[in-house]
Amino acid sequence: MRVLAFLDGTLGDPSQPYVRVDNTGVLRGDGIFETVLVVDGKPRELGPHLDRLAKSAAMLDLPEPDLELWEQAAQQVIDNWEGSSEIAVKLVATRGSEGDPDAEPFGYALGMEIDEKVKRARTEGIGVVTLDRGFGPDVAERAPWLLLGAKTLSYAVNLAALREAGRRGADDVIFTATDGSVLEGPTSTVLVAKGRTLYTPPPTVGILPGTTQRSVFRAAEAAGWTVKMEPVPGGELAMADGVFLASSVRKVTRVHTLDGVALADSTAVHAELCEAYEAQYA
Ligand SMILES: Cc1ncc(COP(=O)(O)O)c(C=O)c1O
Missing domain, CATH: 3.20.10.10 (D-amino Acid Aminotransferase, subunit A, domain 2)
Known part of the structure; x- marks a missing residue:
């Protein structure tokens, strides 16, 4: 079970490709992320996770993230989840596409099952x-x-x-x-x-x-x-x-x-x- 949500409020199909091959996250690991635990539909420590996302963005000189949009994307994942009671929601943001002057930062929220080993x-x-x-x-x-x-x-x-x-x-x-x-x-x-x-x-x-x-x-x-x-x-x-x-x-x-x-x-x-x-x- 996976649920993918973008910052514009739309849902994606997690089995489909959305990331460009020249994305700086792929080419250089130049981006940031958070992993938020959700239990029974309730995210834990969402505020501190979003604050840390903003702090990481500042440290990497990335544009300041719109935390309201990130919160909405995380909620979209939760609202559309049909898997187990616990979700790992990843918030991922990269600088965008390398060498493209019009490149916009790229971000998404991805809900995933938690590994049985964990x-x-x-x-x-x-x-x-x-x-x-x-x-x-x-x-x-x-x-x-x-x-x-x-x-x-x-x-x-x-x-x-x-x-x-x-x-x-x-x-x-x-x-x-x-x-x-x-x-x-x-x-x-x-x-x-x-x-x-x-x-x-x-x-x-x-x-x-x-x-x-x-x-x-x-x-x-x-x-x-x-x-x-x-x-x-x-x-x-x-x-x-x-x-x-x-x-x-x-x-x-x-x-x-x-x-x-x-x-x-x-x-x-x-x-x-x-x-x-x-x-x-x-
Ligand atoms: C390097 C590192 N330290 C600490 C943590 C624990 O952070 P948190 O409790 O916010 O998940 C993580 C989480 O993935 C991590 O990657």
Whole structure:
């Protein structure tokens, strides 16, 4: 099941081609996207996703997106969906056609089913490997043109890291900086529980600010947790009471194994955080 909606309010046929071969998104990955989770017809964190879309657009010097049109396109997808109760709605925008002076930015919303493997991982947990991203934690400030805090379409590196995880017998990745500190997953934010405190690294270390992380922090804080956004030394992962990868489609997924070594059993902490997170949307 797939539903495609354009920004002019029309629906498309997702099995048909609409993207020109000279589109900058195809030629150079020069564009931005968001993935919004929709459960039972209700989008989660749509406002923060749209805000981040606008921020990514600004970082790439793309025209300011008309967020009302994007919201309408997402709603069109939801209104025409006949699949399962959960939808991953991708909002995709590229600069347009390369070398065409009249090129308009190109954008669409595409609703897709969520991968069964992702859904299974929510309950079964995952094994993760740490991989060096090769940058220091100050890179975002020193080299903002690397666009580390933007959600760009250039995900080839992220996907390569996931394949490397597969070669090492793991399901996912936690990137580390050259000083060993924790960054993020290729498609997720890292959350670390120690006692009743939840940690995540700050976006200033060169990571994407996560909408799910923000939501989980809000819920955890309301449930009596202390939440801290601060640098997380790599050594903290093995000693934590819980390590989780958070993202819109995976929600909060428990890491049970890190670099081949079993972590502390975090099933109870995981259950508590998931309950608090879900309760916000009940
Ligand atoms: C690099 C990266 N970090 C973090 C996230 C999590 O963001 P969100 O919780 O807003 O889905 C994603 C989502 O795909 C991502 O690609």
